[in-house]
Amino acid sequence: LNITDENFSAVIMQKLQGSSLKKLSLRNSRLGLGSIQILAKIVAKPECILSSLVLWNCGLSCSAMQTFWKALMVNSSITHLDLCCNSQILDEGIAELCSALRLSNQTVRRLLIAAVGIGSAKTCQAIGDMLVACRNLKYLDLSENAIDDKGMASIAAGIGQSTSLETVLLLNAKGFGAAGVGALADCMLKNTNPPKIKLGCLRVDRQEAAKLRTTLSRNPVAWKHMEVFWDTQSIADFAGVVKQCRQLEEVKIPSVRRMLILDGCAGWDLRVQTAIEHLIETLILTDSIRSLAVTDTALVGNAEVLSKYLARTKKLRKLKFIYGSMSGWNVPVFMNALSSNESLVELDFGDCRITSCPELAAALCQNKTLESFVCYDFEAKEPGFSQMAASLSL
Template sequence: MIPPLVKTLKNKGNSVGMKAEQAWLILFLLHQPIPNHPSLSIFRLEENRLSDSCTEDLAFAVNTKWSLKDLNLSNNKLGDTAVRLLSVALRNQECKIQKLGLADACLTGSCAEVLVSILDTNQSLTDLNLSSNKLGDSGVKLLCGALRKPDCKIQKLGLSAVSLTASCAEDLASTLHANSALTVLNLSYNKLGDSGMKLLSKALRNPDCKIQRLQLCDTGFSALSIQHLASALSTNESLIELDLGHNKVCDAGVKHLSEALKDQDWKIQKLRLDDTCLTDSCINDLVSALGTNRSVTELNLESNSFTDQSIPKLQKLIINCSSLDRIELWKNRFSSTGENRLKSLQGIRRGLSVVLTSC
């Protein structure tokens, strides 16, 4: 007996891989019309040790289930061949998939042209995650060509850890300039460096750039880049989340960033500066800037080198920045007494979290 069809079908994290009979059942449910049941709209098969051997059946199912909106095949060993087979279904004009997850799916730059063909023809796709694949500069340059086209509807794009360097920064920058639909971009864990950041910062200054969430964790830039970024932030009115973690921002970089933070028009709500080589020497600049800021709700300063010397200033920051709901300070160099002084601020404002442990 076929179980009732549901709107969401999940089979995440099966450590031994999906059994054949289970896979056939899911595929049957995906394309079998059953009267008086809601349509399946979410199909998640991440972490199931799927390979390209099942892709033809999956593509057939996707090609016949037009109610499907969310397809997540991340963390499977699909490879480029699988994407080519799936692309037939994804290019179909009847395909209504809006969210496609292909992170860590063993893809390379060789499948970039296929991905481009999907972007060129699929008018429903708004959320695409390609993170943790070896696309490389050449593959992403091809993707950027499609992303710059006026008909491209992509709003969220995951390109974390896809083997990028500064060589593709100009293409990424021109995409930010041309694609006003793109609001969320993850470029973390790529080797963009200071030269790449300079080009991206220039794009952020453009009024046509509508990025709201930008993740740049561990992209290999230094304090030099923050000067260019701060200049961009002073004119950008759309950015509300910025992740600069695991870069060598240093105290000098925070000084540049603080000048932008003082701007009353700055809209940043969530700011990550974890593991960015900060010390007590930058705390005055940080507190001075955030003391007048009324937009920041989350601030991450974990894994830096702040000591008890910074605690009075941090207390002042937490008290005076009335918009602040969460501040993460764990893995700094506070004494147990210092940590207790910070923890004592936990209840001064409803909903305020002062985080000093990883749990």
């Protein structure tokens, strides 16, 4: 439902009482106090079978949600609760929600509270306490909130003691730096079954990046479970971590060039390519990576260093490019490396533009280990396409 009139939303809520709905999505609706009070009555009923409730961007406020928090304490059916993009719930409202979940509710498994106005250390402490108490919570989205290092430490403490959490999203969360990431890394060592934590793009200065390098290089568990995107200022430090941490199995190179363009950095192209090539050279030395993803194909320059890695690696099983073009690549060198590679099982070019060519066909035919080839933007031209089809049919 997408209800923009508060009075009409109250009428709809009245009609929903006694219904047998299991899923209710009210994305982008305007829910006034009356609507929330009726919804609270529905949720509080013992016979309520509603399992999924989405209140995304519904103009919810802290004061309006108080009756709903009380209803949630006695509810035993809701497993998926989405309150994202309600920026007026604020710290007080989220603290009350966490209290309700911590004291009574053991049903919610997926809690989405991105962009709800979290900003205080006290609220982060409430979130941490809730994580310890809620034994069935598996998924938590805290993206787009203001969480400083102190607040992140409180959340990390809760993650470290959680026995059920599987995924935590902190995408575009602002305010924390190296200390906050370090706290999250430390919590991985305390949890016997640590969750996957996605931090998104982490912008730190070189001094903080050096601290992260020291902290994370001693913690291989964190590298397996934390997804962090690095900017060009810290790629060199990241390469140092890769060199020291031989248990790291997955690496994703983000589109740092776009961030630098937006920041107006001069000479970004050469700087980024040099840093990425240094990182790939490190991968050649360690040869521990099983999965490598490159966000933008332009990041690898002419791809000659990547080709050298592909020709030498004995461990890489999955290589993925997300978007971009091969126009600047030394294509024959890359295809020769692909032909001789003895470890790759999956090759995914995603939305990268590829022009059919005999070199690609020959490489796919000559490679002895490749089982999967994916490309969504294939430009078929004759006679190249016919040659490729003929080669693959052999």
